[in-house]
Amino acid sequence: MNLNRRTLLASGATAATLATLGLPVRAQEGPLKVGFIYVGPVGDGGWTFQHDQARQEAQAQFGDAIETIYQESVPEGADAERAITQMILGGAKLIFTTSFGYMDATVNVAAKFPDVKFEHATGYKTAPNLATYDARFYEGRAVCGTIAGRMTKTNKIGYIGSYPIPENIQGINSAFIHARKVNPDVEMVVIWAYTWFDPAKEADAAKAMIEQGVDVILQHTDSTAPQAAAQAAGNVYTFGQASDMAAFKPTPRISSIIDHWSPYYIQRIQAVLDGTWQSQSFWGGIKDGVVQIGEITEAVPAEVKAEAEALRDKMAAGEYHPFTGPLNKQDGSPWLAEGQTPTDEELHGMNFYVEGLTGEIPS
Amino acid sequence: MDPILLLASLMVASTPILLASLGELVVERSGVLNLGVEGMMITGAITGFAAGVATNSALLGFVGAAAGGAALSLLFAVLVLWLRSNQVATGLALTLFGLGVAALVGQSYNGIRAPAMPDFRIPLLADIPVLGPILFRHDLVVYLGLALVAGVWWFLNRSRAGLTLRAVGENHDAAHALGYKVLRLRLLAILFGGACAGLGGAYLSLVRVPQWTEGVTAGAGWIALAIVVFASWRPLRLLLGAWLFGGISYLQLNLQAADVRLGFSLFGSRWELPADLQTLLFASAPYLVTILVLVLISSGKGRAALAAPGSLGQPFHASR
Known part of the structure; x- marks a missing residue:
């Protein structure tokens, strides 16, 4: 693309106009990017494996409407903050952090990016853009x-x-x-x-x-x-x-x-696509099918x-x-x-x- | 809690880090710093497991593990020795690469049972009370680890080739001027280090865990690197370090299982460590001891004893 001062000025003016008019400016075109932070490798045969299966099911369900990314073996604690932030800078708009020890990191990053939705597994701290989900x-x-x-x-x-x-x-x-x-x-x-x-x-x-x-x-x-x-x-x-x-x-x-996470993941991704996502604390058990x-x-x-x-x-x-x-x-x-x-x-x-x-x- | 059984388990628990750190010790004595131990270990863990499953023999599995570890270290050797890349960065990259390759190769090995590794009771010696069960009723790889420690000690301190290797590690320019083949010697040291790391990794996947799981080494390679420093590049201290690092975490789990608390009785009143403090103390003890040892041997009279190899981590080019 040929960038010159005039087009820059023009696009700047358009953005300014849209902003003053209060019209929604789409930050990105294309699929919704959904990120997952895992505490172990996806092949652990247990906890992380199960989350990743659910991620794949969600990807299959929504097809081209979403793009899922994940990072595995992320240490709990300060380094998690970096991993989550990196995902957001990469364009993720919905992030699932799937271990208890990511709680404070998720809270901190969520405060910095109010436009991004967060879902933290097994924790107890929520925010307007941070929901929790857990299984009994x-x-x-x-x-x-x-x-x-x-x-x-x-x-x-x-x-x-x-x-x-x-x-x-x-x-x-x-x-x-x-x-x-x-x-x-x-x-x-x-x-x-x-x-x-x-x-x-x-x-x-x-x-x-x-x-x-x-x-x-x-x-x-x-x-x-x-x-x-x-x-x-x-x-x-x-x-x-x-x-x-x-x-x-x-x-x-x-x-x-x-642990059967996919119905929850699909439901929450759908909510973001529909624009109906709201913060909540979900705790499902055998009755809800989350625990089998x-x-x-x-x-x-x-x-x-x-x-x-x-x-x-x-x-x-x-x-x-x-x-x-x-x-x-x-x-x-x-x-x-x-x-x-x-x-x-x-x-x-x-x-x-x-x-x-x-x-x-x-x- | 049976102390004899505990000491016997301690020997087994420390074998993976003993093997890996012994290989790294030889590499570092030749003047090369290979931070890719974790990557080579996990590569050995999967190639060893695959070879073991394919041949249905754990021993042949270990041969495959040594080959796998050495193959990965060959990549490191070419990059570092001939292309003169930065050793620290290349080593870290090797770890990431090894973890990725192992996860890829391991995809089809999840949930497969490892071939059994028989214990080998050394005749006569195994029947000695106390010492027998602790030392002489293990599998062959435990003995191999101990034999390698003795072998490396002899090689470094008593053989001409070992002296040359140390010379290359202390000052590669001087060694080159004397006509020694610096790069060739370092290549051999790196291959030995890779093979040892591979054996250590396979000990996890074939004996200790025993199965293939992604990330099975879980940081053991980094502990192996720490032990080399703890041992101040000496094989016999390395053995002590491996027992300390490997043994303490195993002891800690056993104390929990038996609900035993360390403490002492004084004037009829008993004082015990709180449960959480005991666990944390044991978990951090190897690192605290490492710091203590470093402080002690790097101060005053013992200073000369620390002595990292002079050319450690520096690239070598014959033109200089």
Whole structure:
């Protein structure tokens, strides 16, 4: 294009006129650019894999109307701010940041770019252009805890936590409550890995548990390494986490919690295309289809399978809340009275174990 | 918590970083800084896994891993030695390239089971109480790692070729003037470093995890680089460093699993570390110790002992 002073002046004048008239100026022509920030690699076989599957489904659904971009293995913390900003400078108008640790980075960048829409997974801070979305993983944990309590022979089940944040603590409490319900002798060993994704460390954590006599392992980290460690040990059962982890069927993986994000992504992208997007806090569970229970394999006796599926169906029908009183806190003080259930705010800030769990939560 | 079992696991946990850092030590003693250890490790992890699956033999897998790591390091060698590119930038690029290549090659290996790596009990020695289970009931690669440490120590300190390699690393112009083939020696050192890093990566994907997962090394290559500095470029200190770095994180997980808290009893009252402090302390201990060691050996009398190779990181051209 031949740029000279006259055309520059003319285009400047046009823009100024449009601005004063208050007409919407389209910043970009063409497809809506949607960015995704991932905490692990897309091939982790768990959390990030599942988000990326949903991204691909959204891309297929909208075709040429949108263009999706992603960056994987973005560290939580200050560097995330740079990655998000870079995506915006690259033209992204809607950004999904898919890990708890991106919360402050997302809040900071959202304040700087009021025209860009942000969606942060599993956090609790919102802004006019920043929504949050989360899944009630603890509902899935209730089902896994029931199976774990029935399947353990040593009466020791293990939970590999990532970071001591409410999401993990909800999972630990929910799994433990339901394991105890079907097996009063069960005990739970918790290891905090202080990472979402480090296969060697996750495998080591699983091995350390197995050495302690644990024979059913639940994980809250993203890789399939604990599954492989359990497979190598033999006689140890696991649950798929975030993704089905079907490669480890029928044992060690005897069931799974699957995160199903694509309906949410498609709905929110549609809202931006329609211009109806608004900030909100979405927290979906089994009922909403965001949390799904993967196939319970033949390694589980039929009556246990039926019991677990009945629990799942009760939650899907909205008839049962995993945290239903009477429940006490770890120190024995009462938490929930008979029939009482906690509010979502209370769950979002959960920082205590329930009665019967040993050990303490690192602060 | 069984201390014998724990020490045995510690040997296994430290093997990947031991192998990778040992290779890097030889590379750096020849005067080349290769920051691409992470990339070479993960390339070795996938080529080793692929070779292992194809041949259904973990041992042949390790051969493939060494070849894969060395092949990637050859690229680095050509760029750095003959095209005289910046070593730091090239090394970082090698890491990114290795991570990408491994992710690409690994696409079809998700969820595949690794061939089993049998433990090899050394006859007689394995039956010694205490020492037997700790030292002599492992797989062959653990022994290979220890043998390589001894071999590298002997090579650097007792052999003529090792002396030449050190001379090239200390002052490449002088070594060149004496008629030594600087580039050829450095090429061999870089290939050795690549092969070792590949073995270390494959130990993760074939034995320790054991499966292929994208990003399986998760920063182990960077720790290997830190250990070389911690060891002040000496093989025996390197062994200590690898046990320290690899062992502490494993110990930390075990203390959590057993719900054991470190502490002491004084006048009948017991004092214990809080759970979160203990975990953080263990997680940061290797780095704190590295800083401490660097301060100690670079001050006063021990100063000469730090001694990074004189030509480390500098490009060499015969015309100068």
